[in-house]
Amino acid sequence: MKHYDFTDLAVPGVRQLKPYIPGKPTAELEREYGVSNSIKLASNENPLGASPRAIEAMRGELDDLWLYPDANGFELKQALAARHGVDPSCITLGNGSNDVLVFLAQVFLQPGLEAVFSQYCFAVYPIATQMVGATAKVAPALPADHVMPLGHDLRALYEQVGPDTRLVMVANPNNPTGTWLDGARLKDFVASLPPHVICVVDEAYTEYAESDRLGDASTWLDECPSLVVTRTFSKAYGLAGLRVGYALSNPGISDLLNRVRPAFNVNSLALTAARAALDDQAFIDHSREVNSAGLVQLGEGLGHLGARVVPSAANFVLAEFDRSGAELNEQLLRAGIIVRPVANYGLENYLRITVGTEAQNQRVLDALGTILGQSSGQ
Numbered sequence: 001m002k003h004y005d006f007t008d009l010a011v012p013g014v015r016q017l018k019p020y021i022p023g024k025p026t027a028e029l030e031r032e033y034g035v036s037n038s039i040k041l042a043s044n045e046n047p048l049g050a051s052p053r054a055i056e057a058m059r060g061e062l063d064d065l066w067l068y069p070d071a072n073g074f075e076l077k078q079a080l081a082a083r084h085g086v087d088p089s090c091i092t093l094g095n096g097s098n099d100v101l102v103f104l105a106q107v108f109l110q111p112g113l114e115a116v117f118s119q120y121c122f123a124v125y126p127i128a129t130q131m132v133g134a135t136a137k138v139a140p141a142l143p144a145d146h147v148m149p150l151g152h153d154l155r156a157l158y159e160q161v162g163p164d165t166r167l168v169m170v171a172n173p174n175n176p177t178g179t180w181l182d183g184a185r186l187k188d189f190v191a192s193l194p195p196h197v198i199c200v201v202d203e204a205y206t207e208y209a210e211s212d213r214l215g216d217a218s219t220w221l222d223e224c225p226s227l228v229v230t231r232t233f234s235k236a237y238g239l240a241g242l243r244v245g246y247a248l249s250n251p252g253i254s255d256l257l258n259r260v261r262p263a264f265n266v267n268s269l270a271l272t273a274a275r276a277a278l279d280d281q282a283f284i285d286h287s288r289e290v291n292s293a294g295l296v297q298l299g300e301g302l303g304h305l306g307a308r309v310v311p312s313a314a315n316f317v318l319a320e321f322d323r324s325g326a327e328l329n330e331q332l333l334r335a336g337i338i339v340r341p342v343a344n345y346g347l348e349n350y351l352r353i354t355v356g357t358e359a360q361n362q363r364v365l366d367a368l369g370t371i372l373g374q375s376s377g378q
């Protein structure tokens with residue numbers, strides 16, 4: 001069909017908007033490159049799949065798919081409330097936590113108001129901000145030679161906060177860097193923000209964090225009324241395809257978020273699966289163990305290849321090479337391996353690689369070894 005240009009009709013925030021660039025699905029790679037046996041280490045999915053309990057629970061839901069889902073997600077909220085020791089009225093369910101981030105922008109931002117986040121933060125924060133026509137205030141990240149290279153700099157973030165700031169968004173650990181903030185310092189930062197500022201602490205990867213050095217922001221809600229904590233079932237719980245995440249906040253905030261939330265934003269299968277997955281602690285523990293071993297394997301292997309690996313508390317590593325990440329990515333695609341080039345974040349010579357199974361990690365290390373023309377040191 002002939003493509004007409006309607007850009008002038010779009011609201012100002014949308015005119016310049018560049019959509020989120022997702023990882024390529026394996027089926028698309030296989031179609032485009034004529035390869036088979038491809039692997040995807042590009043979207044921080046759980047290489048172990050989903051909790052078997054979640055899959056079993058969804059089977060029991062199939063006969064009821066003709067019914068609309070429970071718009072209030074009663075059972076999942078009850079379980080989450082019990083898990084976090086909060087009232088169900090503190091919870092906002094999202095079609096992935098991405099959904100909740102968009103609600104936050106819709107509720108608290110508009111042209112003339114500002115959102116503060118860090119350089120190298122999760123790409124959804126600037127997108128949600130721009131979409132509603134608000135202004136992004138970007139704090140410089142920690143330098144590449146810092147112990148937490150490219151990580152969030154709380155002091156720099158604080159300096160960006162002004163009278164028009166309504167949202168500050170911080171991921172702990174952060175994507176795409178994998179870096180993290182000390183929990184006690186982050187809590188002090190949240191508590192120090194003026195009352196007109198809502199602080200979002202995005203804990204998408206928190207189940208992977210091995211020690212309690214990152215803290216658990218969901219336990220700060222009583223002391224920090226303007227705090228919003230976001231969580232997701234997409235990462236450690238292995239349910240990325242279902243789209244379910246949530247926010248924990250003061251009920252005064254969740255009340256507002258739920259006003260813009262489409263009533264049926266979380267589908268029945270997702271509600272049921274998330275409810276069952278929450279109880280499968282053995283699956284989470286096993287996922288964390290496999291991930292920790294994989295972080296060591298990828299860290300050492302990439303180090304042997306001469307890459308500089310950013311420390312990670314998540315299920316991926318960001319590595320710097322002495323050549324273009326886009327070129328390396330292209331060569332990996334030809335070898336049937338999908339990783340994430342991050343030039344769109346301003347990280348030209350870097351790749352973000354999701355921790356896979358031991359065999360998948362070895363495959364990406366071997367392929368990179370061949371591409372870089374040296375052995376992987378094994």
Ligand SMILES: *Cc1c(COP(=O)(O)O)cnc(C)c1O
Nearest residue numbers: 096097098122175204232234245
């Ligand atoms: C993956 C990710 C999310 C979660 O996205 P969903 O919409 O829940 O799948 C949120 N924040 C960060 C930083 C992420 O990397």
